[in-house]
Amino acid sequence: MAVAELSPATSFTSSQSSYVAPSARLSYHRRLSFQHVPRTVSTGIRCSVTSDKIQAPGVINDGKTKQDCYGVFCLTYDLKAEEKTKSWKKMINVAVSGAAGMISNHLLFKLASGEVFGPDQPIALKLLGSERSFGALEGVAMELEDSLFPLLREVSIGIDPYEVFENAEWALLIGAKPRGPGMERAALLDINGQIFVEQGKALNAVASRNVKVMVVGNPCNTNALICMKNAPNIPAKNFHALTRLDENRAKCQLALKAGVFYDKVSNVTIWGNHSTTQVPDFLNAKIHGIPVPEVIRDRKWLEEEFTQVVQTVSVI
Numbered sequence: 001m002a003v004a005e006l007s008p009a010t011s012f013t014s015s016q017s018s019y020v021a022p023s024a025r026l027s028y029h030r031r032l033s034f035q036h037v038p039r040t041v042s043t044g045i046r047c048s049v050t051s052d053k054i055q056a057p058g059v060i061n062d063g064k065t066k067q068d069c070y071g072v073f074c075l076t077y078d079l080k081a082e083e084k085t086k087s088w089k090k091m092i093n094v095a096v097s098g099a100a101g102m103i104s105n106h107l108l109f110k111l112a113s114g115e116v117f118g119p120d121q122p123i124a125l126k127l128l129g130s131e132r133s134f135g136a137l138e139g140v141a142m143e144l145e146d147s148l149f150p151l152l153r154e155v156s157i158g159i160d161p162y163e164v165f166e167n168a169e170w171a172l173l174i175g176a177k178p179r180g181p182g183m184e185r186a187a188l189l190d191i192n193g194q195i196f197v198e199q200g201k202a203l204n205a206v207a208s209r210n211v212k213v214m215v216v217g218n219p220c221n222t223n224a225l226i227c228m229k230n231a232p233n234i235p236a237k238n239f240h241a242l243t244r245l246d247e248n249r250a251k252c253q254l255a256l257k258a259g260v261f262y263d264k265v266s267n268v269t270i271w272g273n274h275s276t277t278q279v280p281d282f283l284n285a286k287i288h289g290i291p292v293p294e295v296i297r298d299r300k301w302l303e304e305e306f307t308q309v310v311q312t313v314s315v316i
């Protein structure tokens, strides 16, 4: 197996590379894809270099051991470099589930670039995948390695939430099955609810006591509640569901109807669940600072079509 764990005394000089040749990477990938990964066994990847490729100890080594890291991220960041960038904050641990999926494919690179937590916030990414997506997850870790983001200090990957969520200060829970054609989000409850029972328990057991949890996997409000109920040691106020999508959709519909750009629409609230039972609030919404019912005089459209479109848009 093309996995090597660096001993604490082993490190690289900055001019040495931990990359395997593309052909070696591909065959490694293939082996991983066909390899059976038992759920109960740790699948954290330690390093992408084979032991015979490890070079002599480099100049930088603070004596720390890093477990379950990926590739170049097995090597310890030189803390002396912080002296040059004193404004950088203390590193935070950010766990992301569904890390090999569509949403993460965009989000992870925003996280690593500093767009989410700020240009002075170093981060460690702890990526949770499913057994099925594990080969793709390794590909994601390779892409992150290739990108050399200055703020990205550690990457680890795995399929066991009890390992991946350890000491997580943020948990962005995206991993779940998405809707198929014609499906409502509620139909995913049976399939996805169980994921959030398990992940809530794992967060409760191993994450930072003040971990902030953002649930994206649908039905996200219900899943956030399930997760929260299974994590009694974490403050309830730390659990959130991502429903900004509905607010944005409501703003777009009001903007289109009024013939204005969406930046002129404000004060939009969505009541209820991220589902067809939600109530997009046009009564308190404003366009150019004026209450929407005074700008859009078509009450029937507001009460019927607008609400229905926001509730069901993208159900195909």
Ligand SMILES: NC(=O)C1=CN([C@@H]2O[C@H](COP(=O)(O)OP(=O)(O)OC[C@H]3O[C@@H](n4cnc5c(N)ncnc54)[C@H](O)[C@@H]3O)[C@@H](O)[C@H]2O)C=CC1
Pocket (backbone or CB within 6 Å): 097, 098, 099, 100, 101, 102, 103, 104, 128, 129, 130, 132, 133, 174, 175, 176, 177, 178, 179, 195, 215, 216, 217, 218, 220, 242, 243, 244, 245, 274
């Ligand atoms: N709240 C919101 O505004 C939105 C929510 N969603 C929801 O987000 C979820 C993810 O969407 P996509 O990234 O497009 O789907 P995707 O299918 O591309 O990716 C989901 C990934 O999660 C993985 N996964 C499944 N079960 C897992 C588990 N137990 N632990 C860790 N990983 C697991 C899958 O293997 C897959 O790689 C879906 O539930 C979707 O409905 C999507 C868009 C907006």
Ligand SMILES: O=C([O-])CC(=O)C(=O)O
Pocket (backbone or CB within 6 Å): 178, 179, 185, 218, 245, 313, 314
């Ligand atoms: O359901 C999904 O996959 C994404 C979502 O939340 C929506 O489109 O409303």
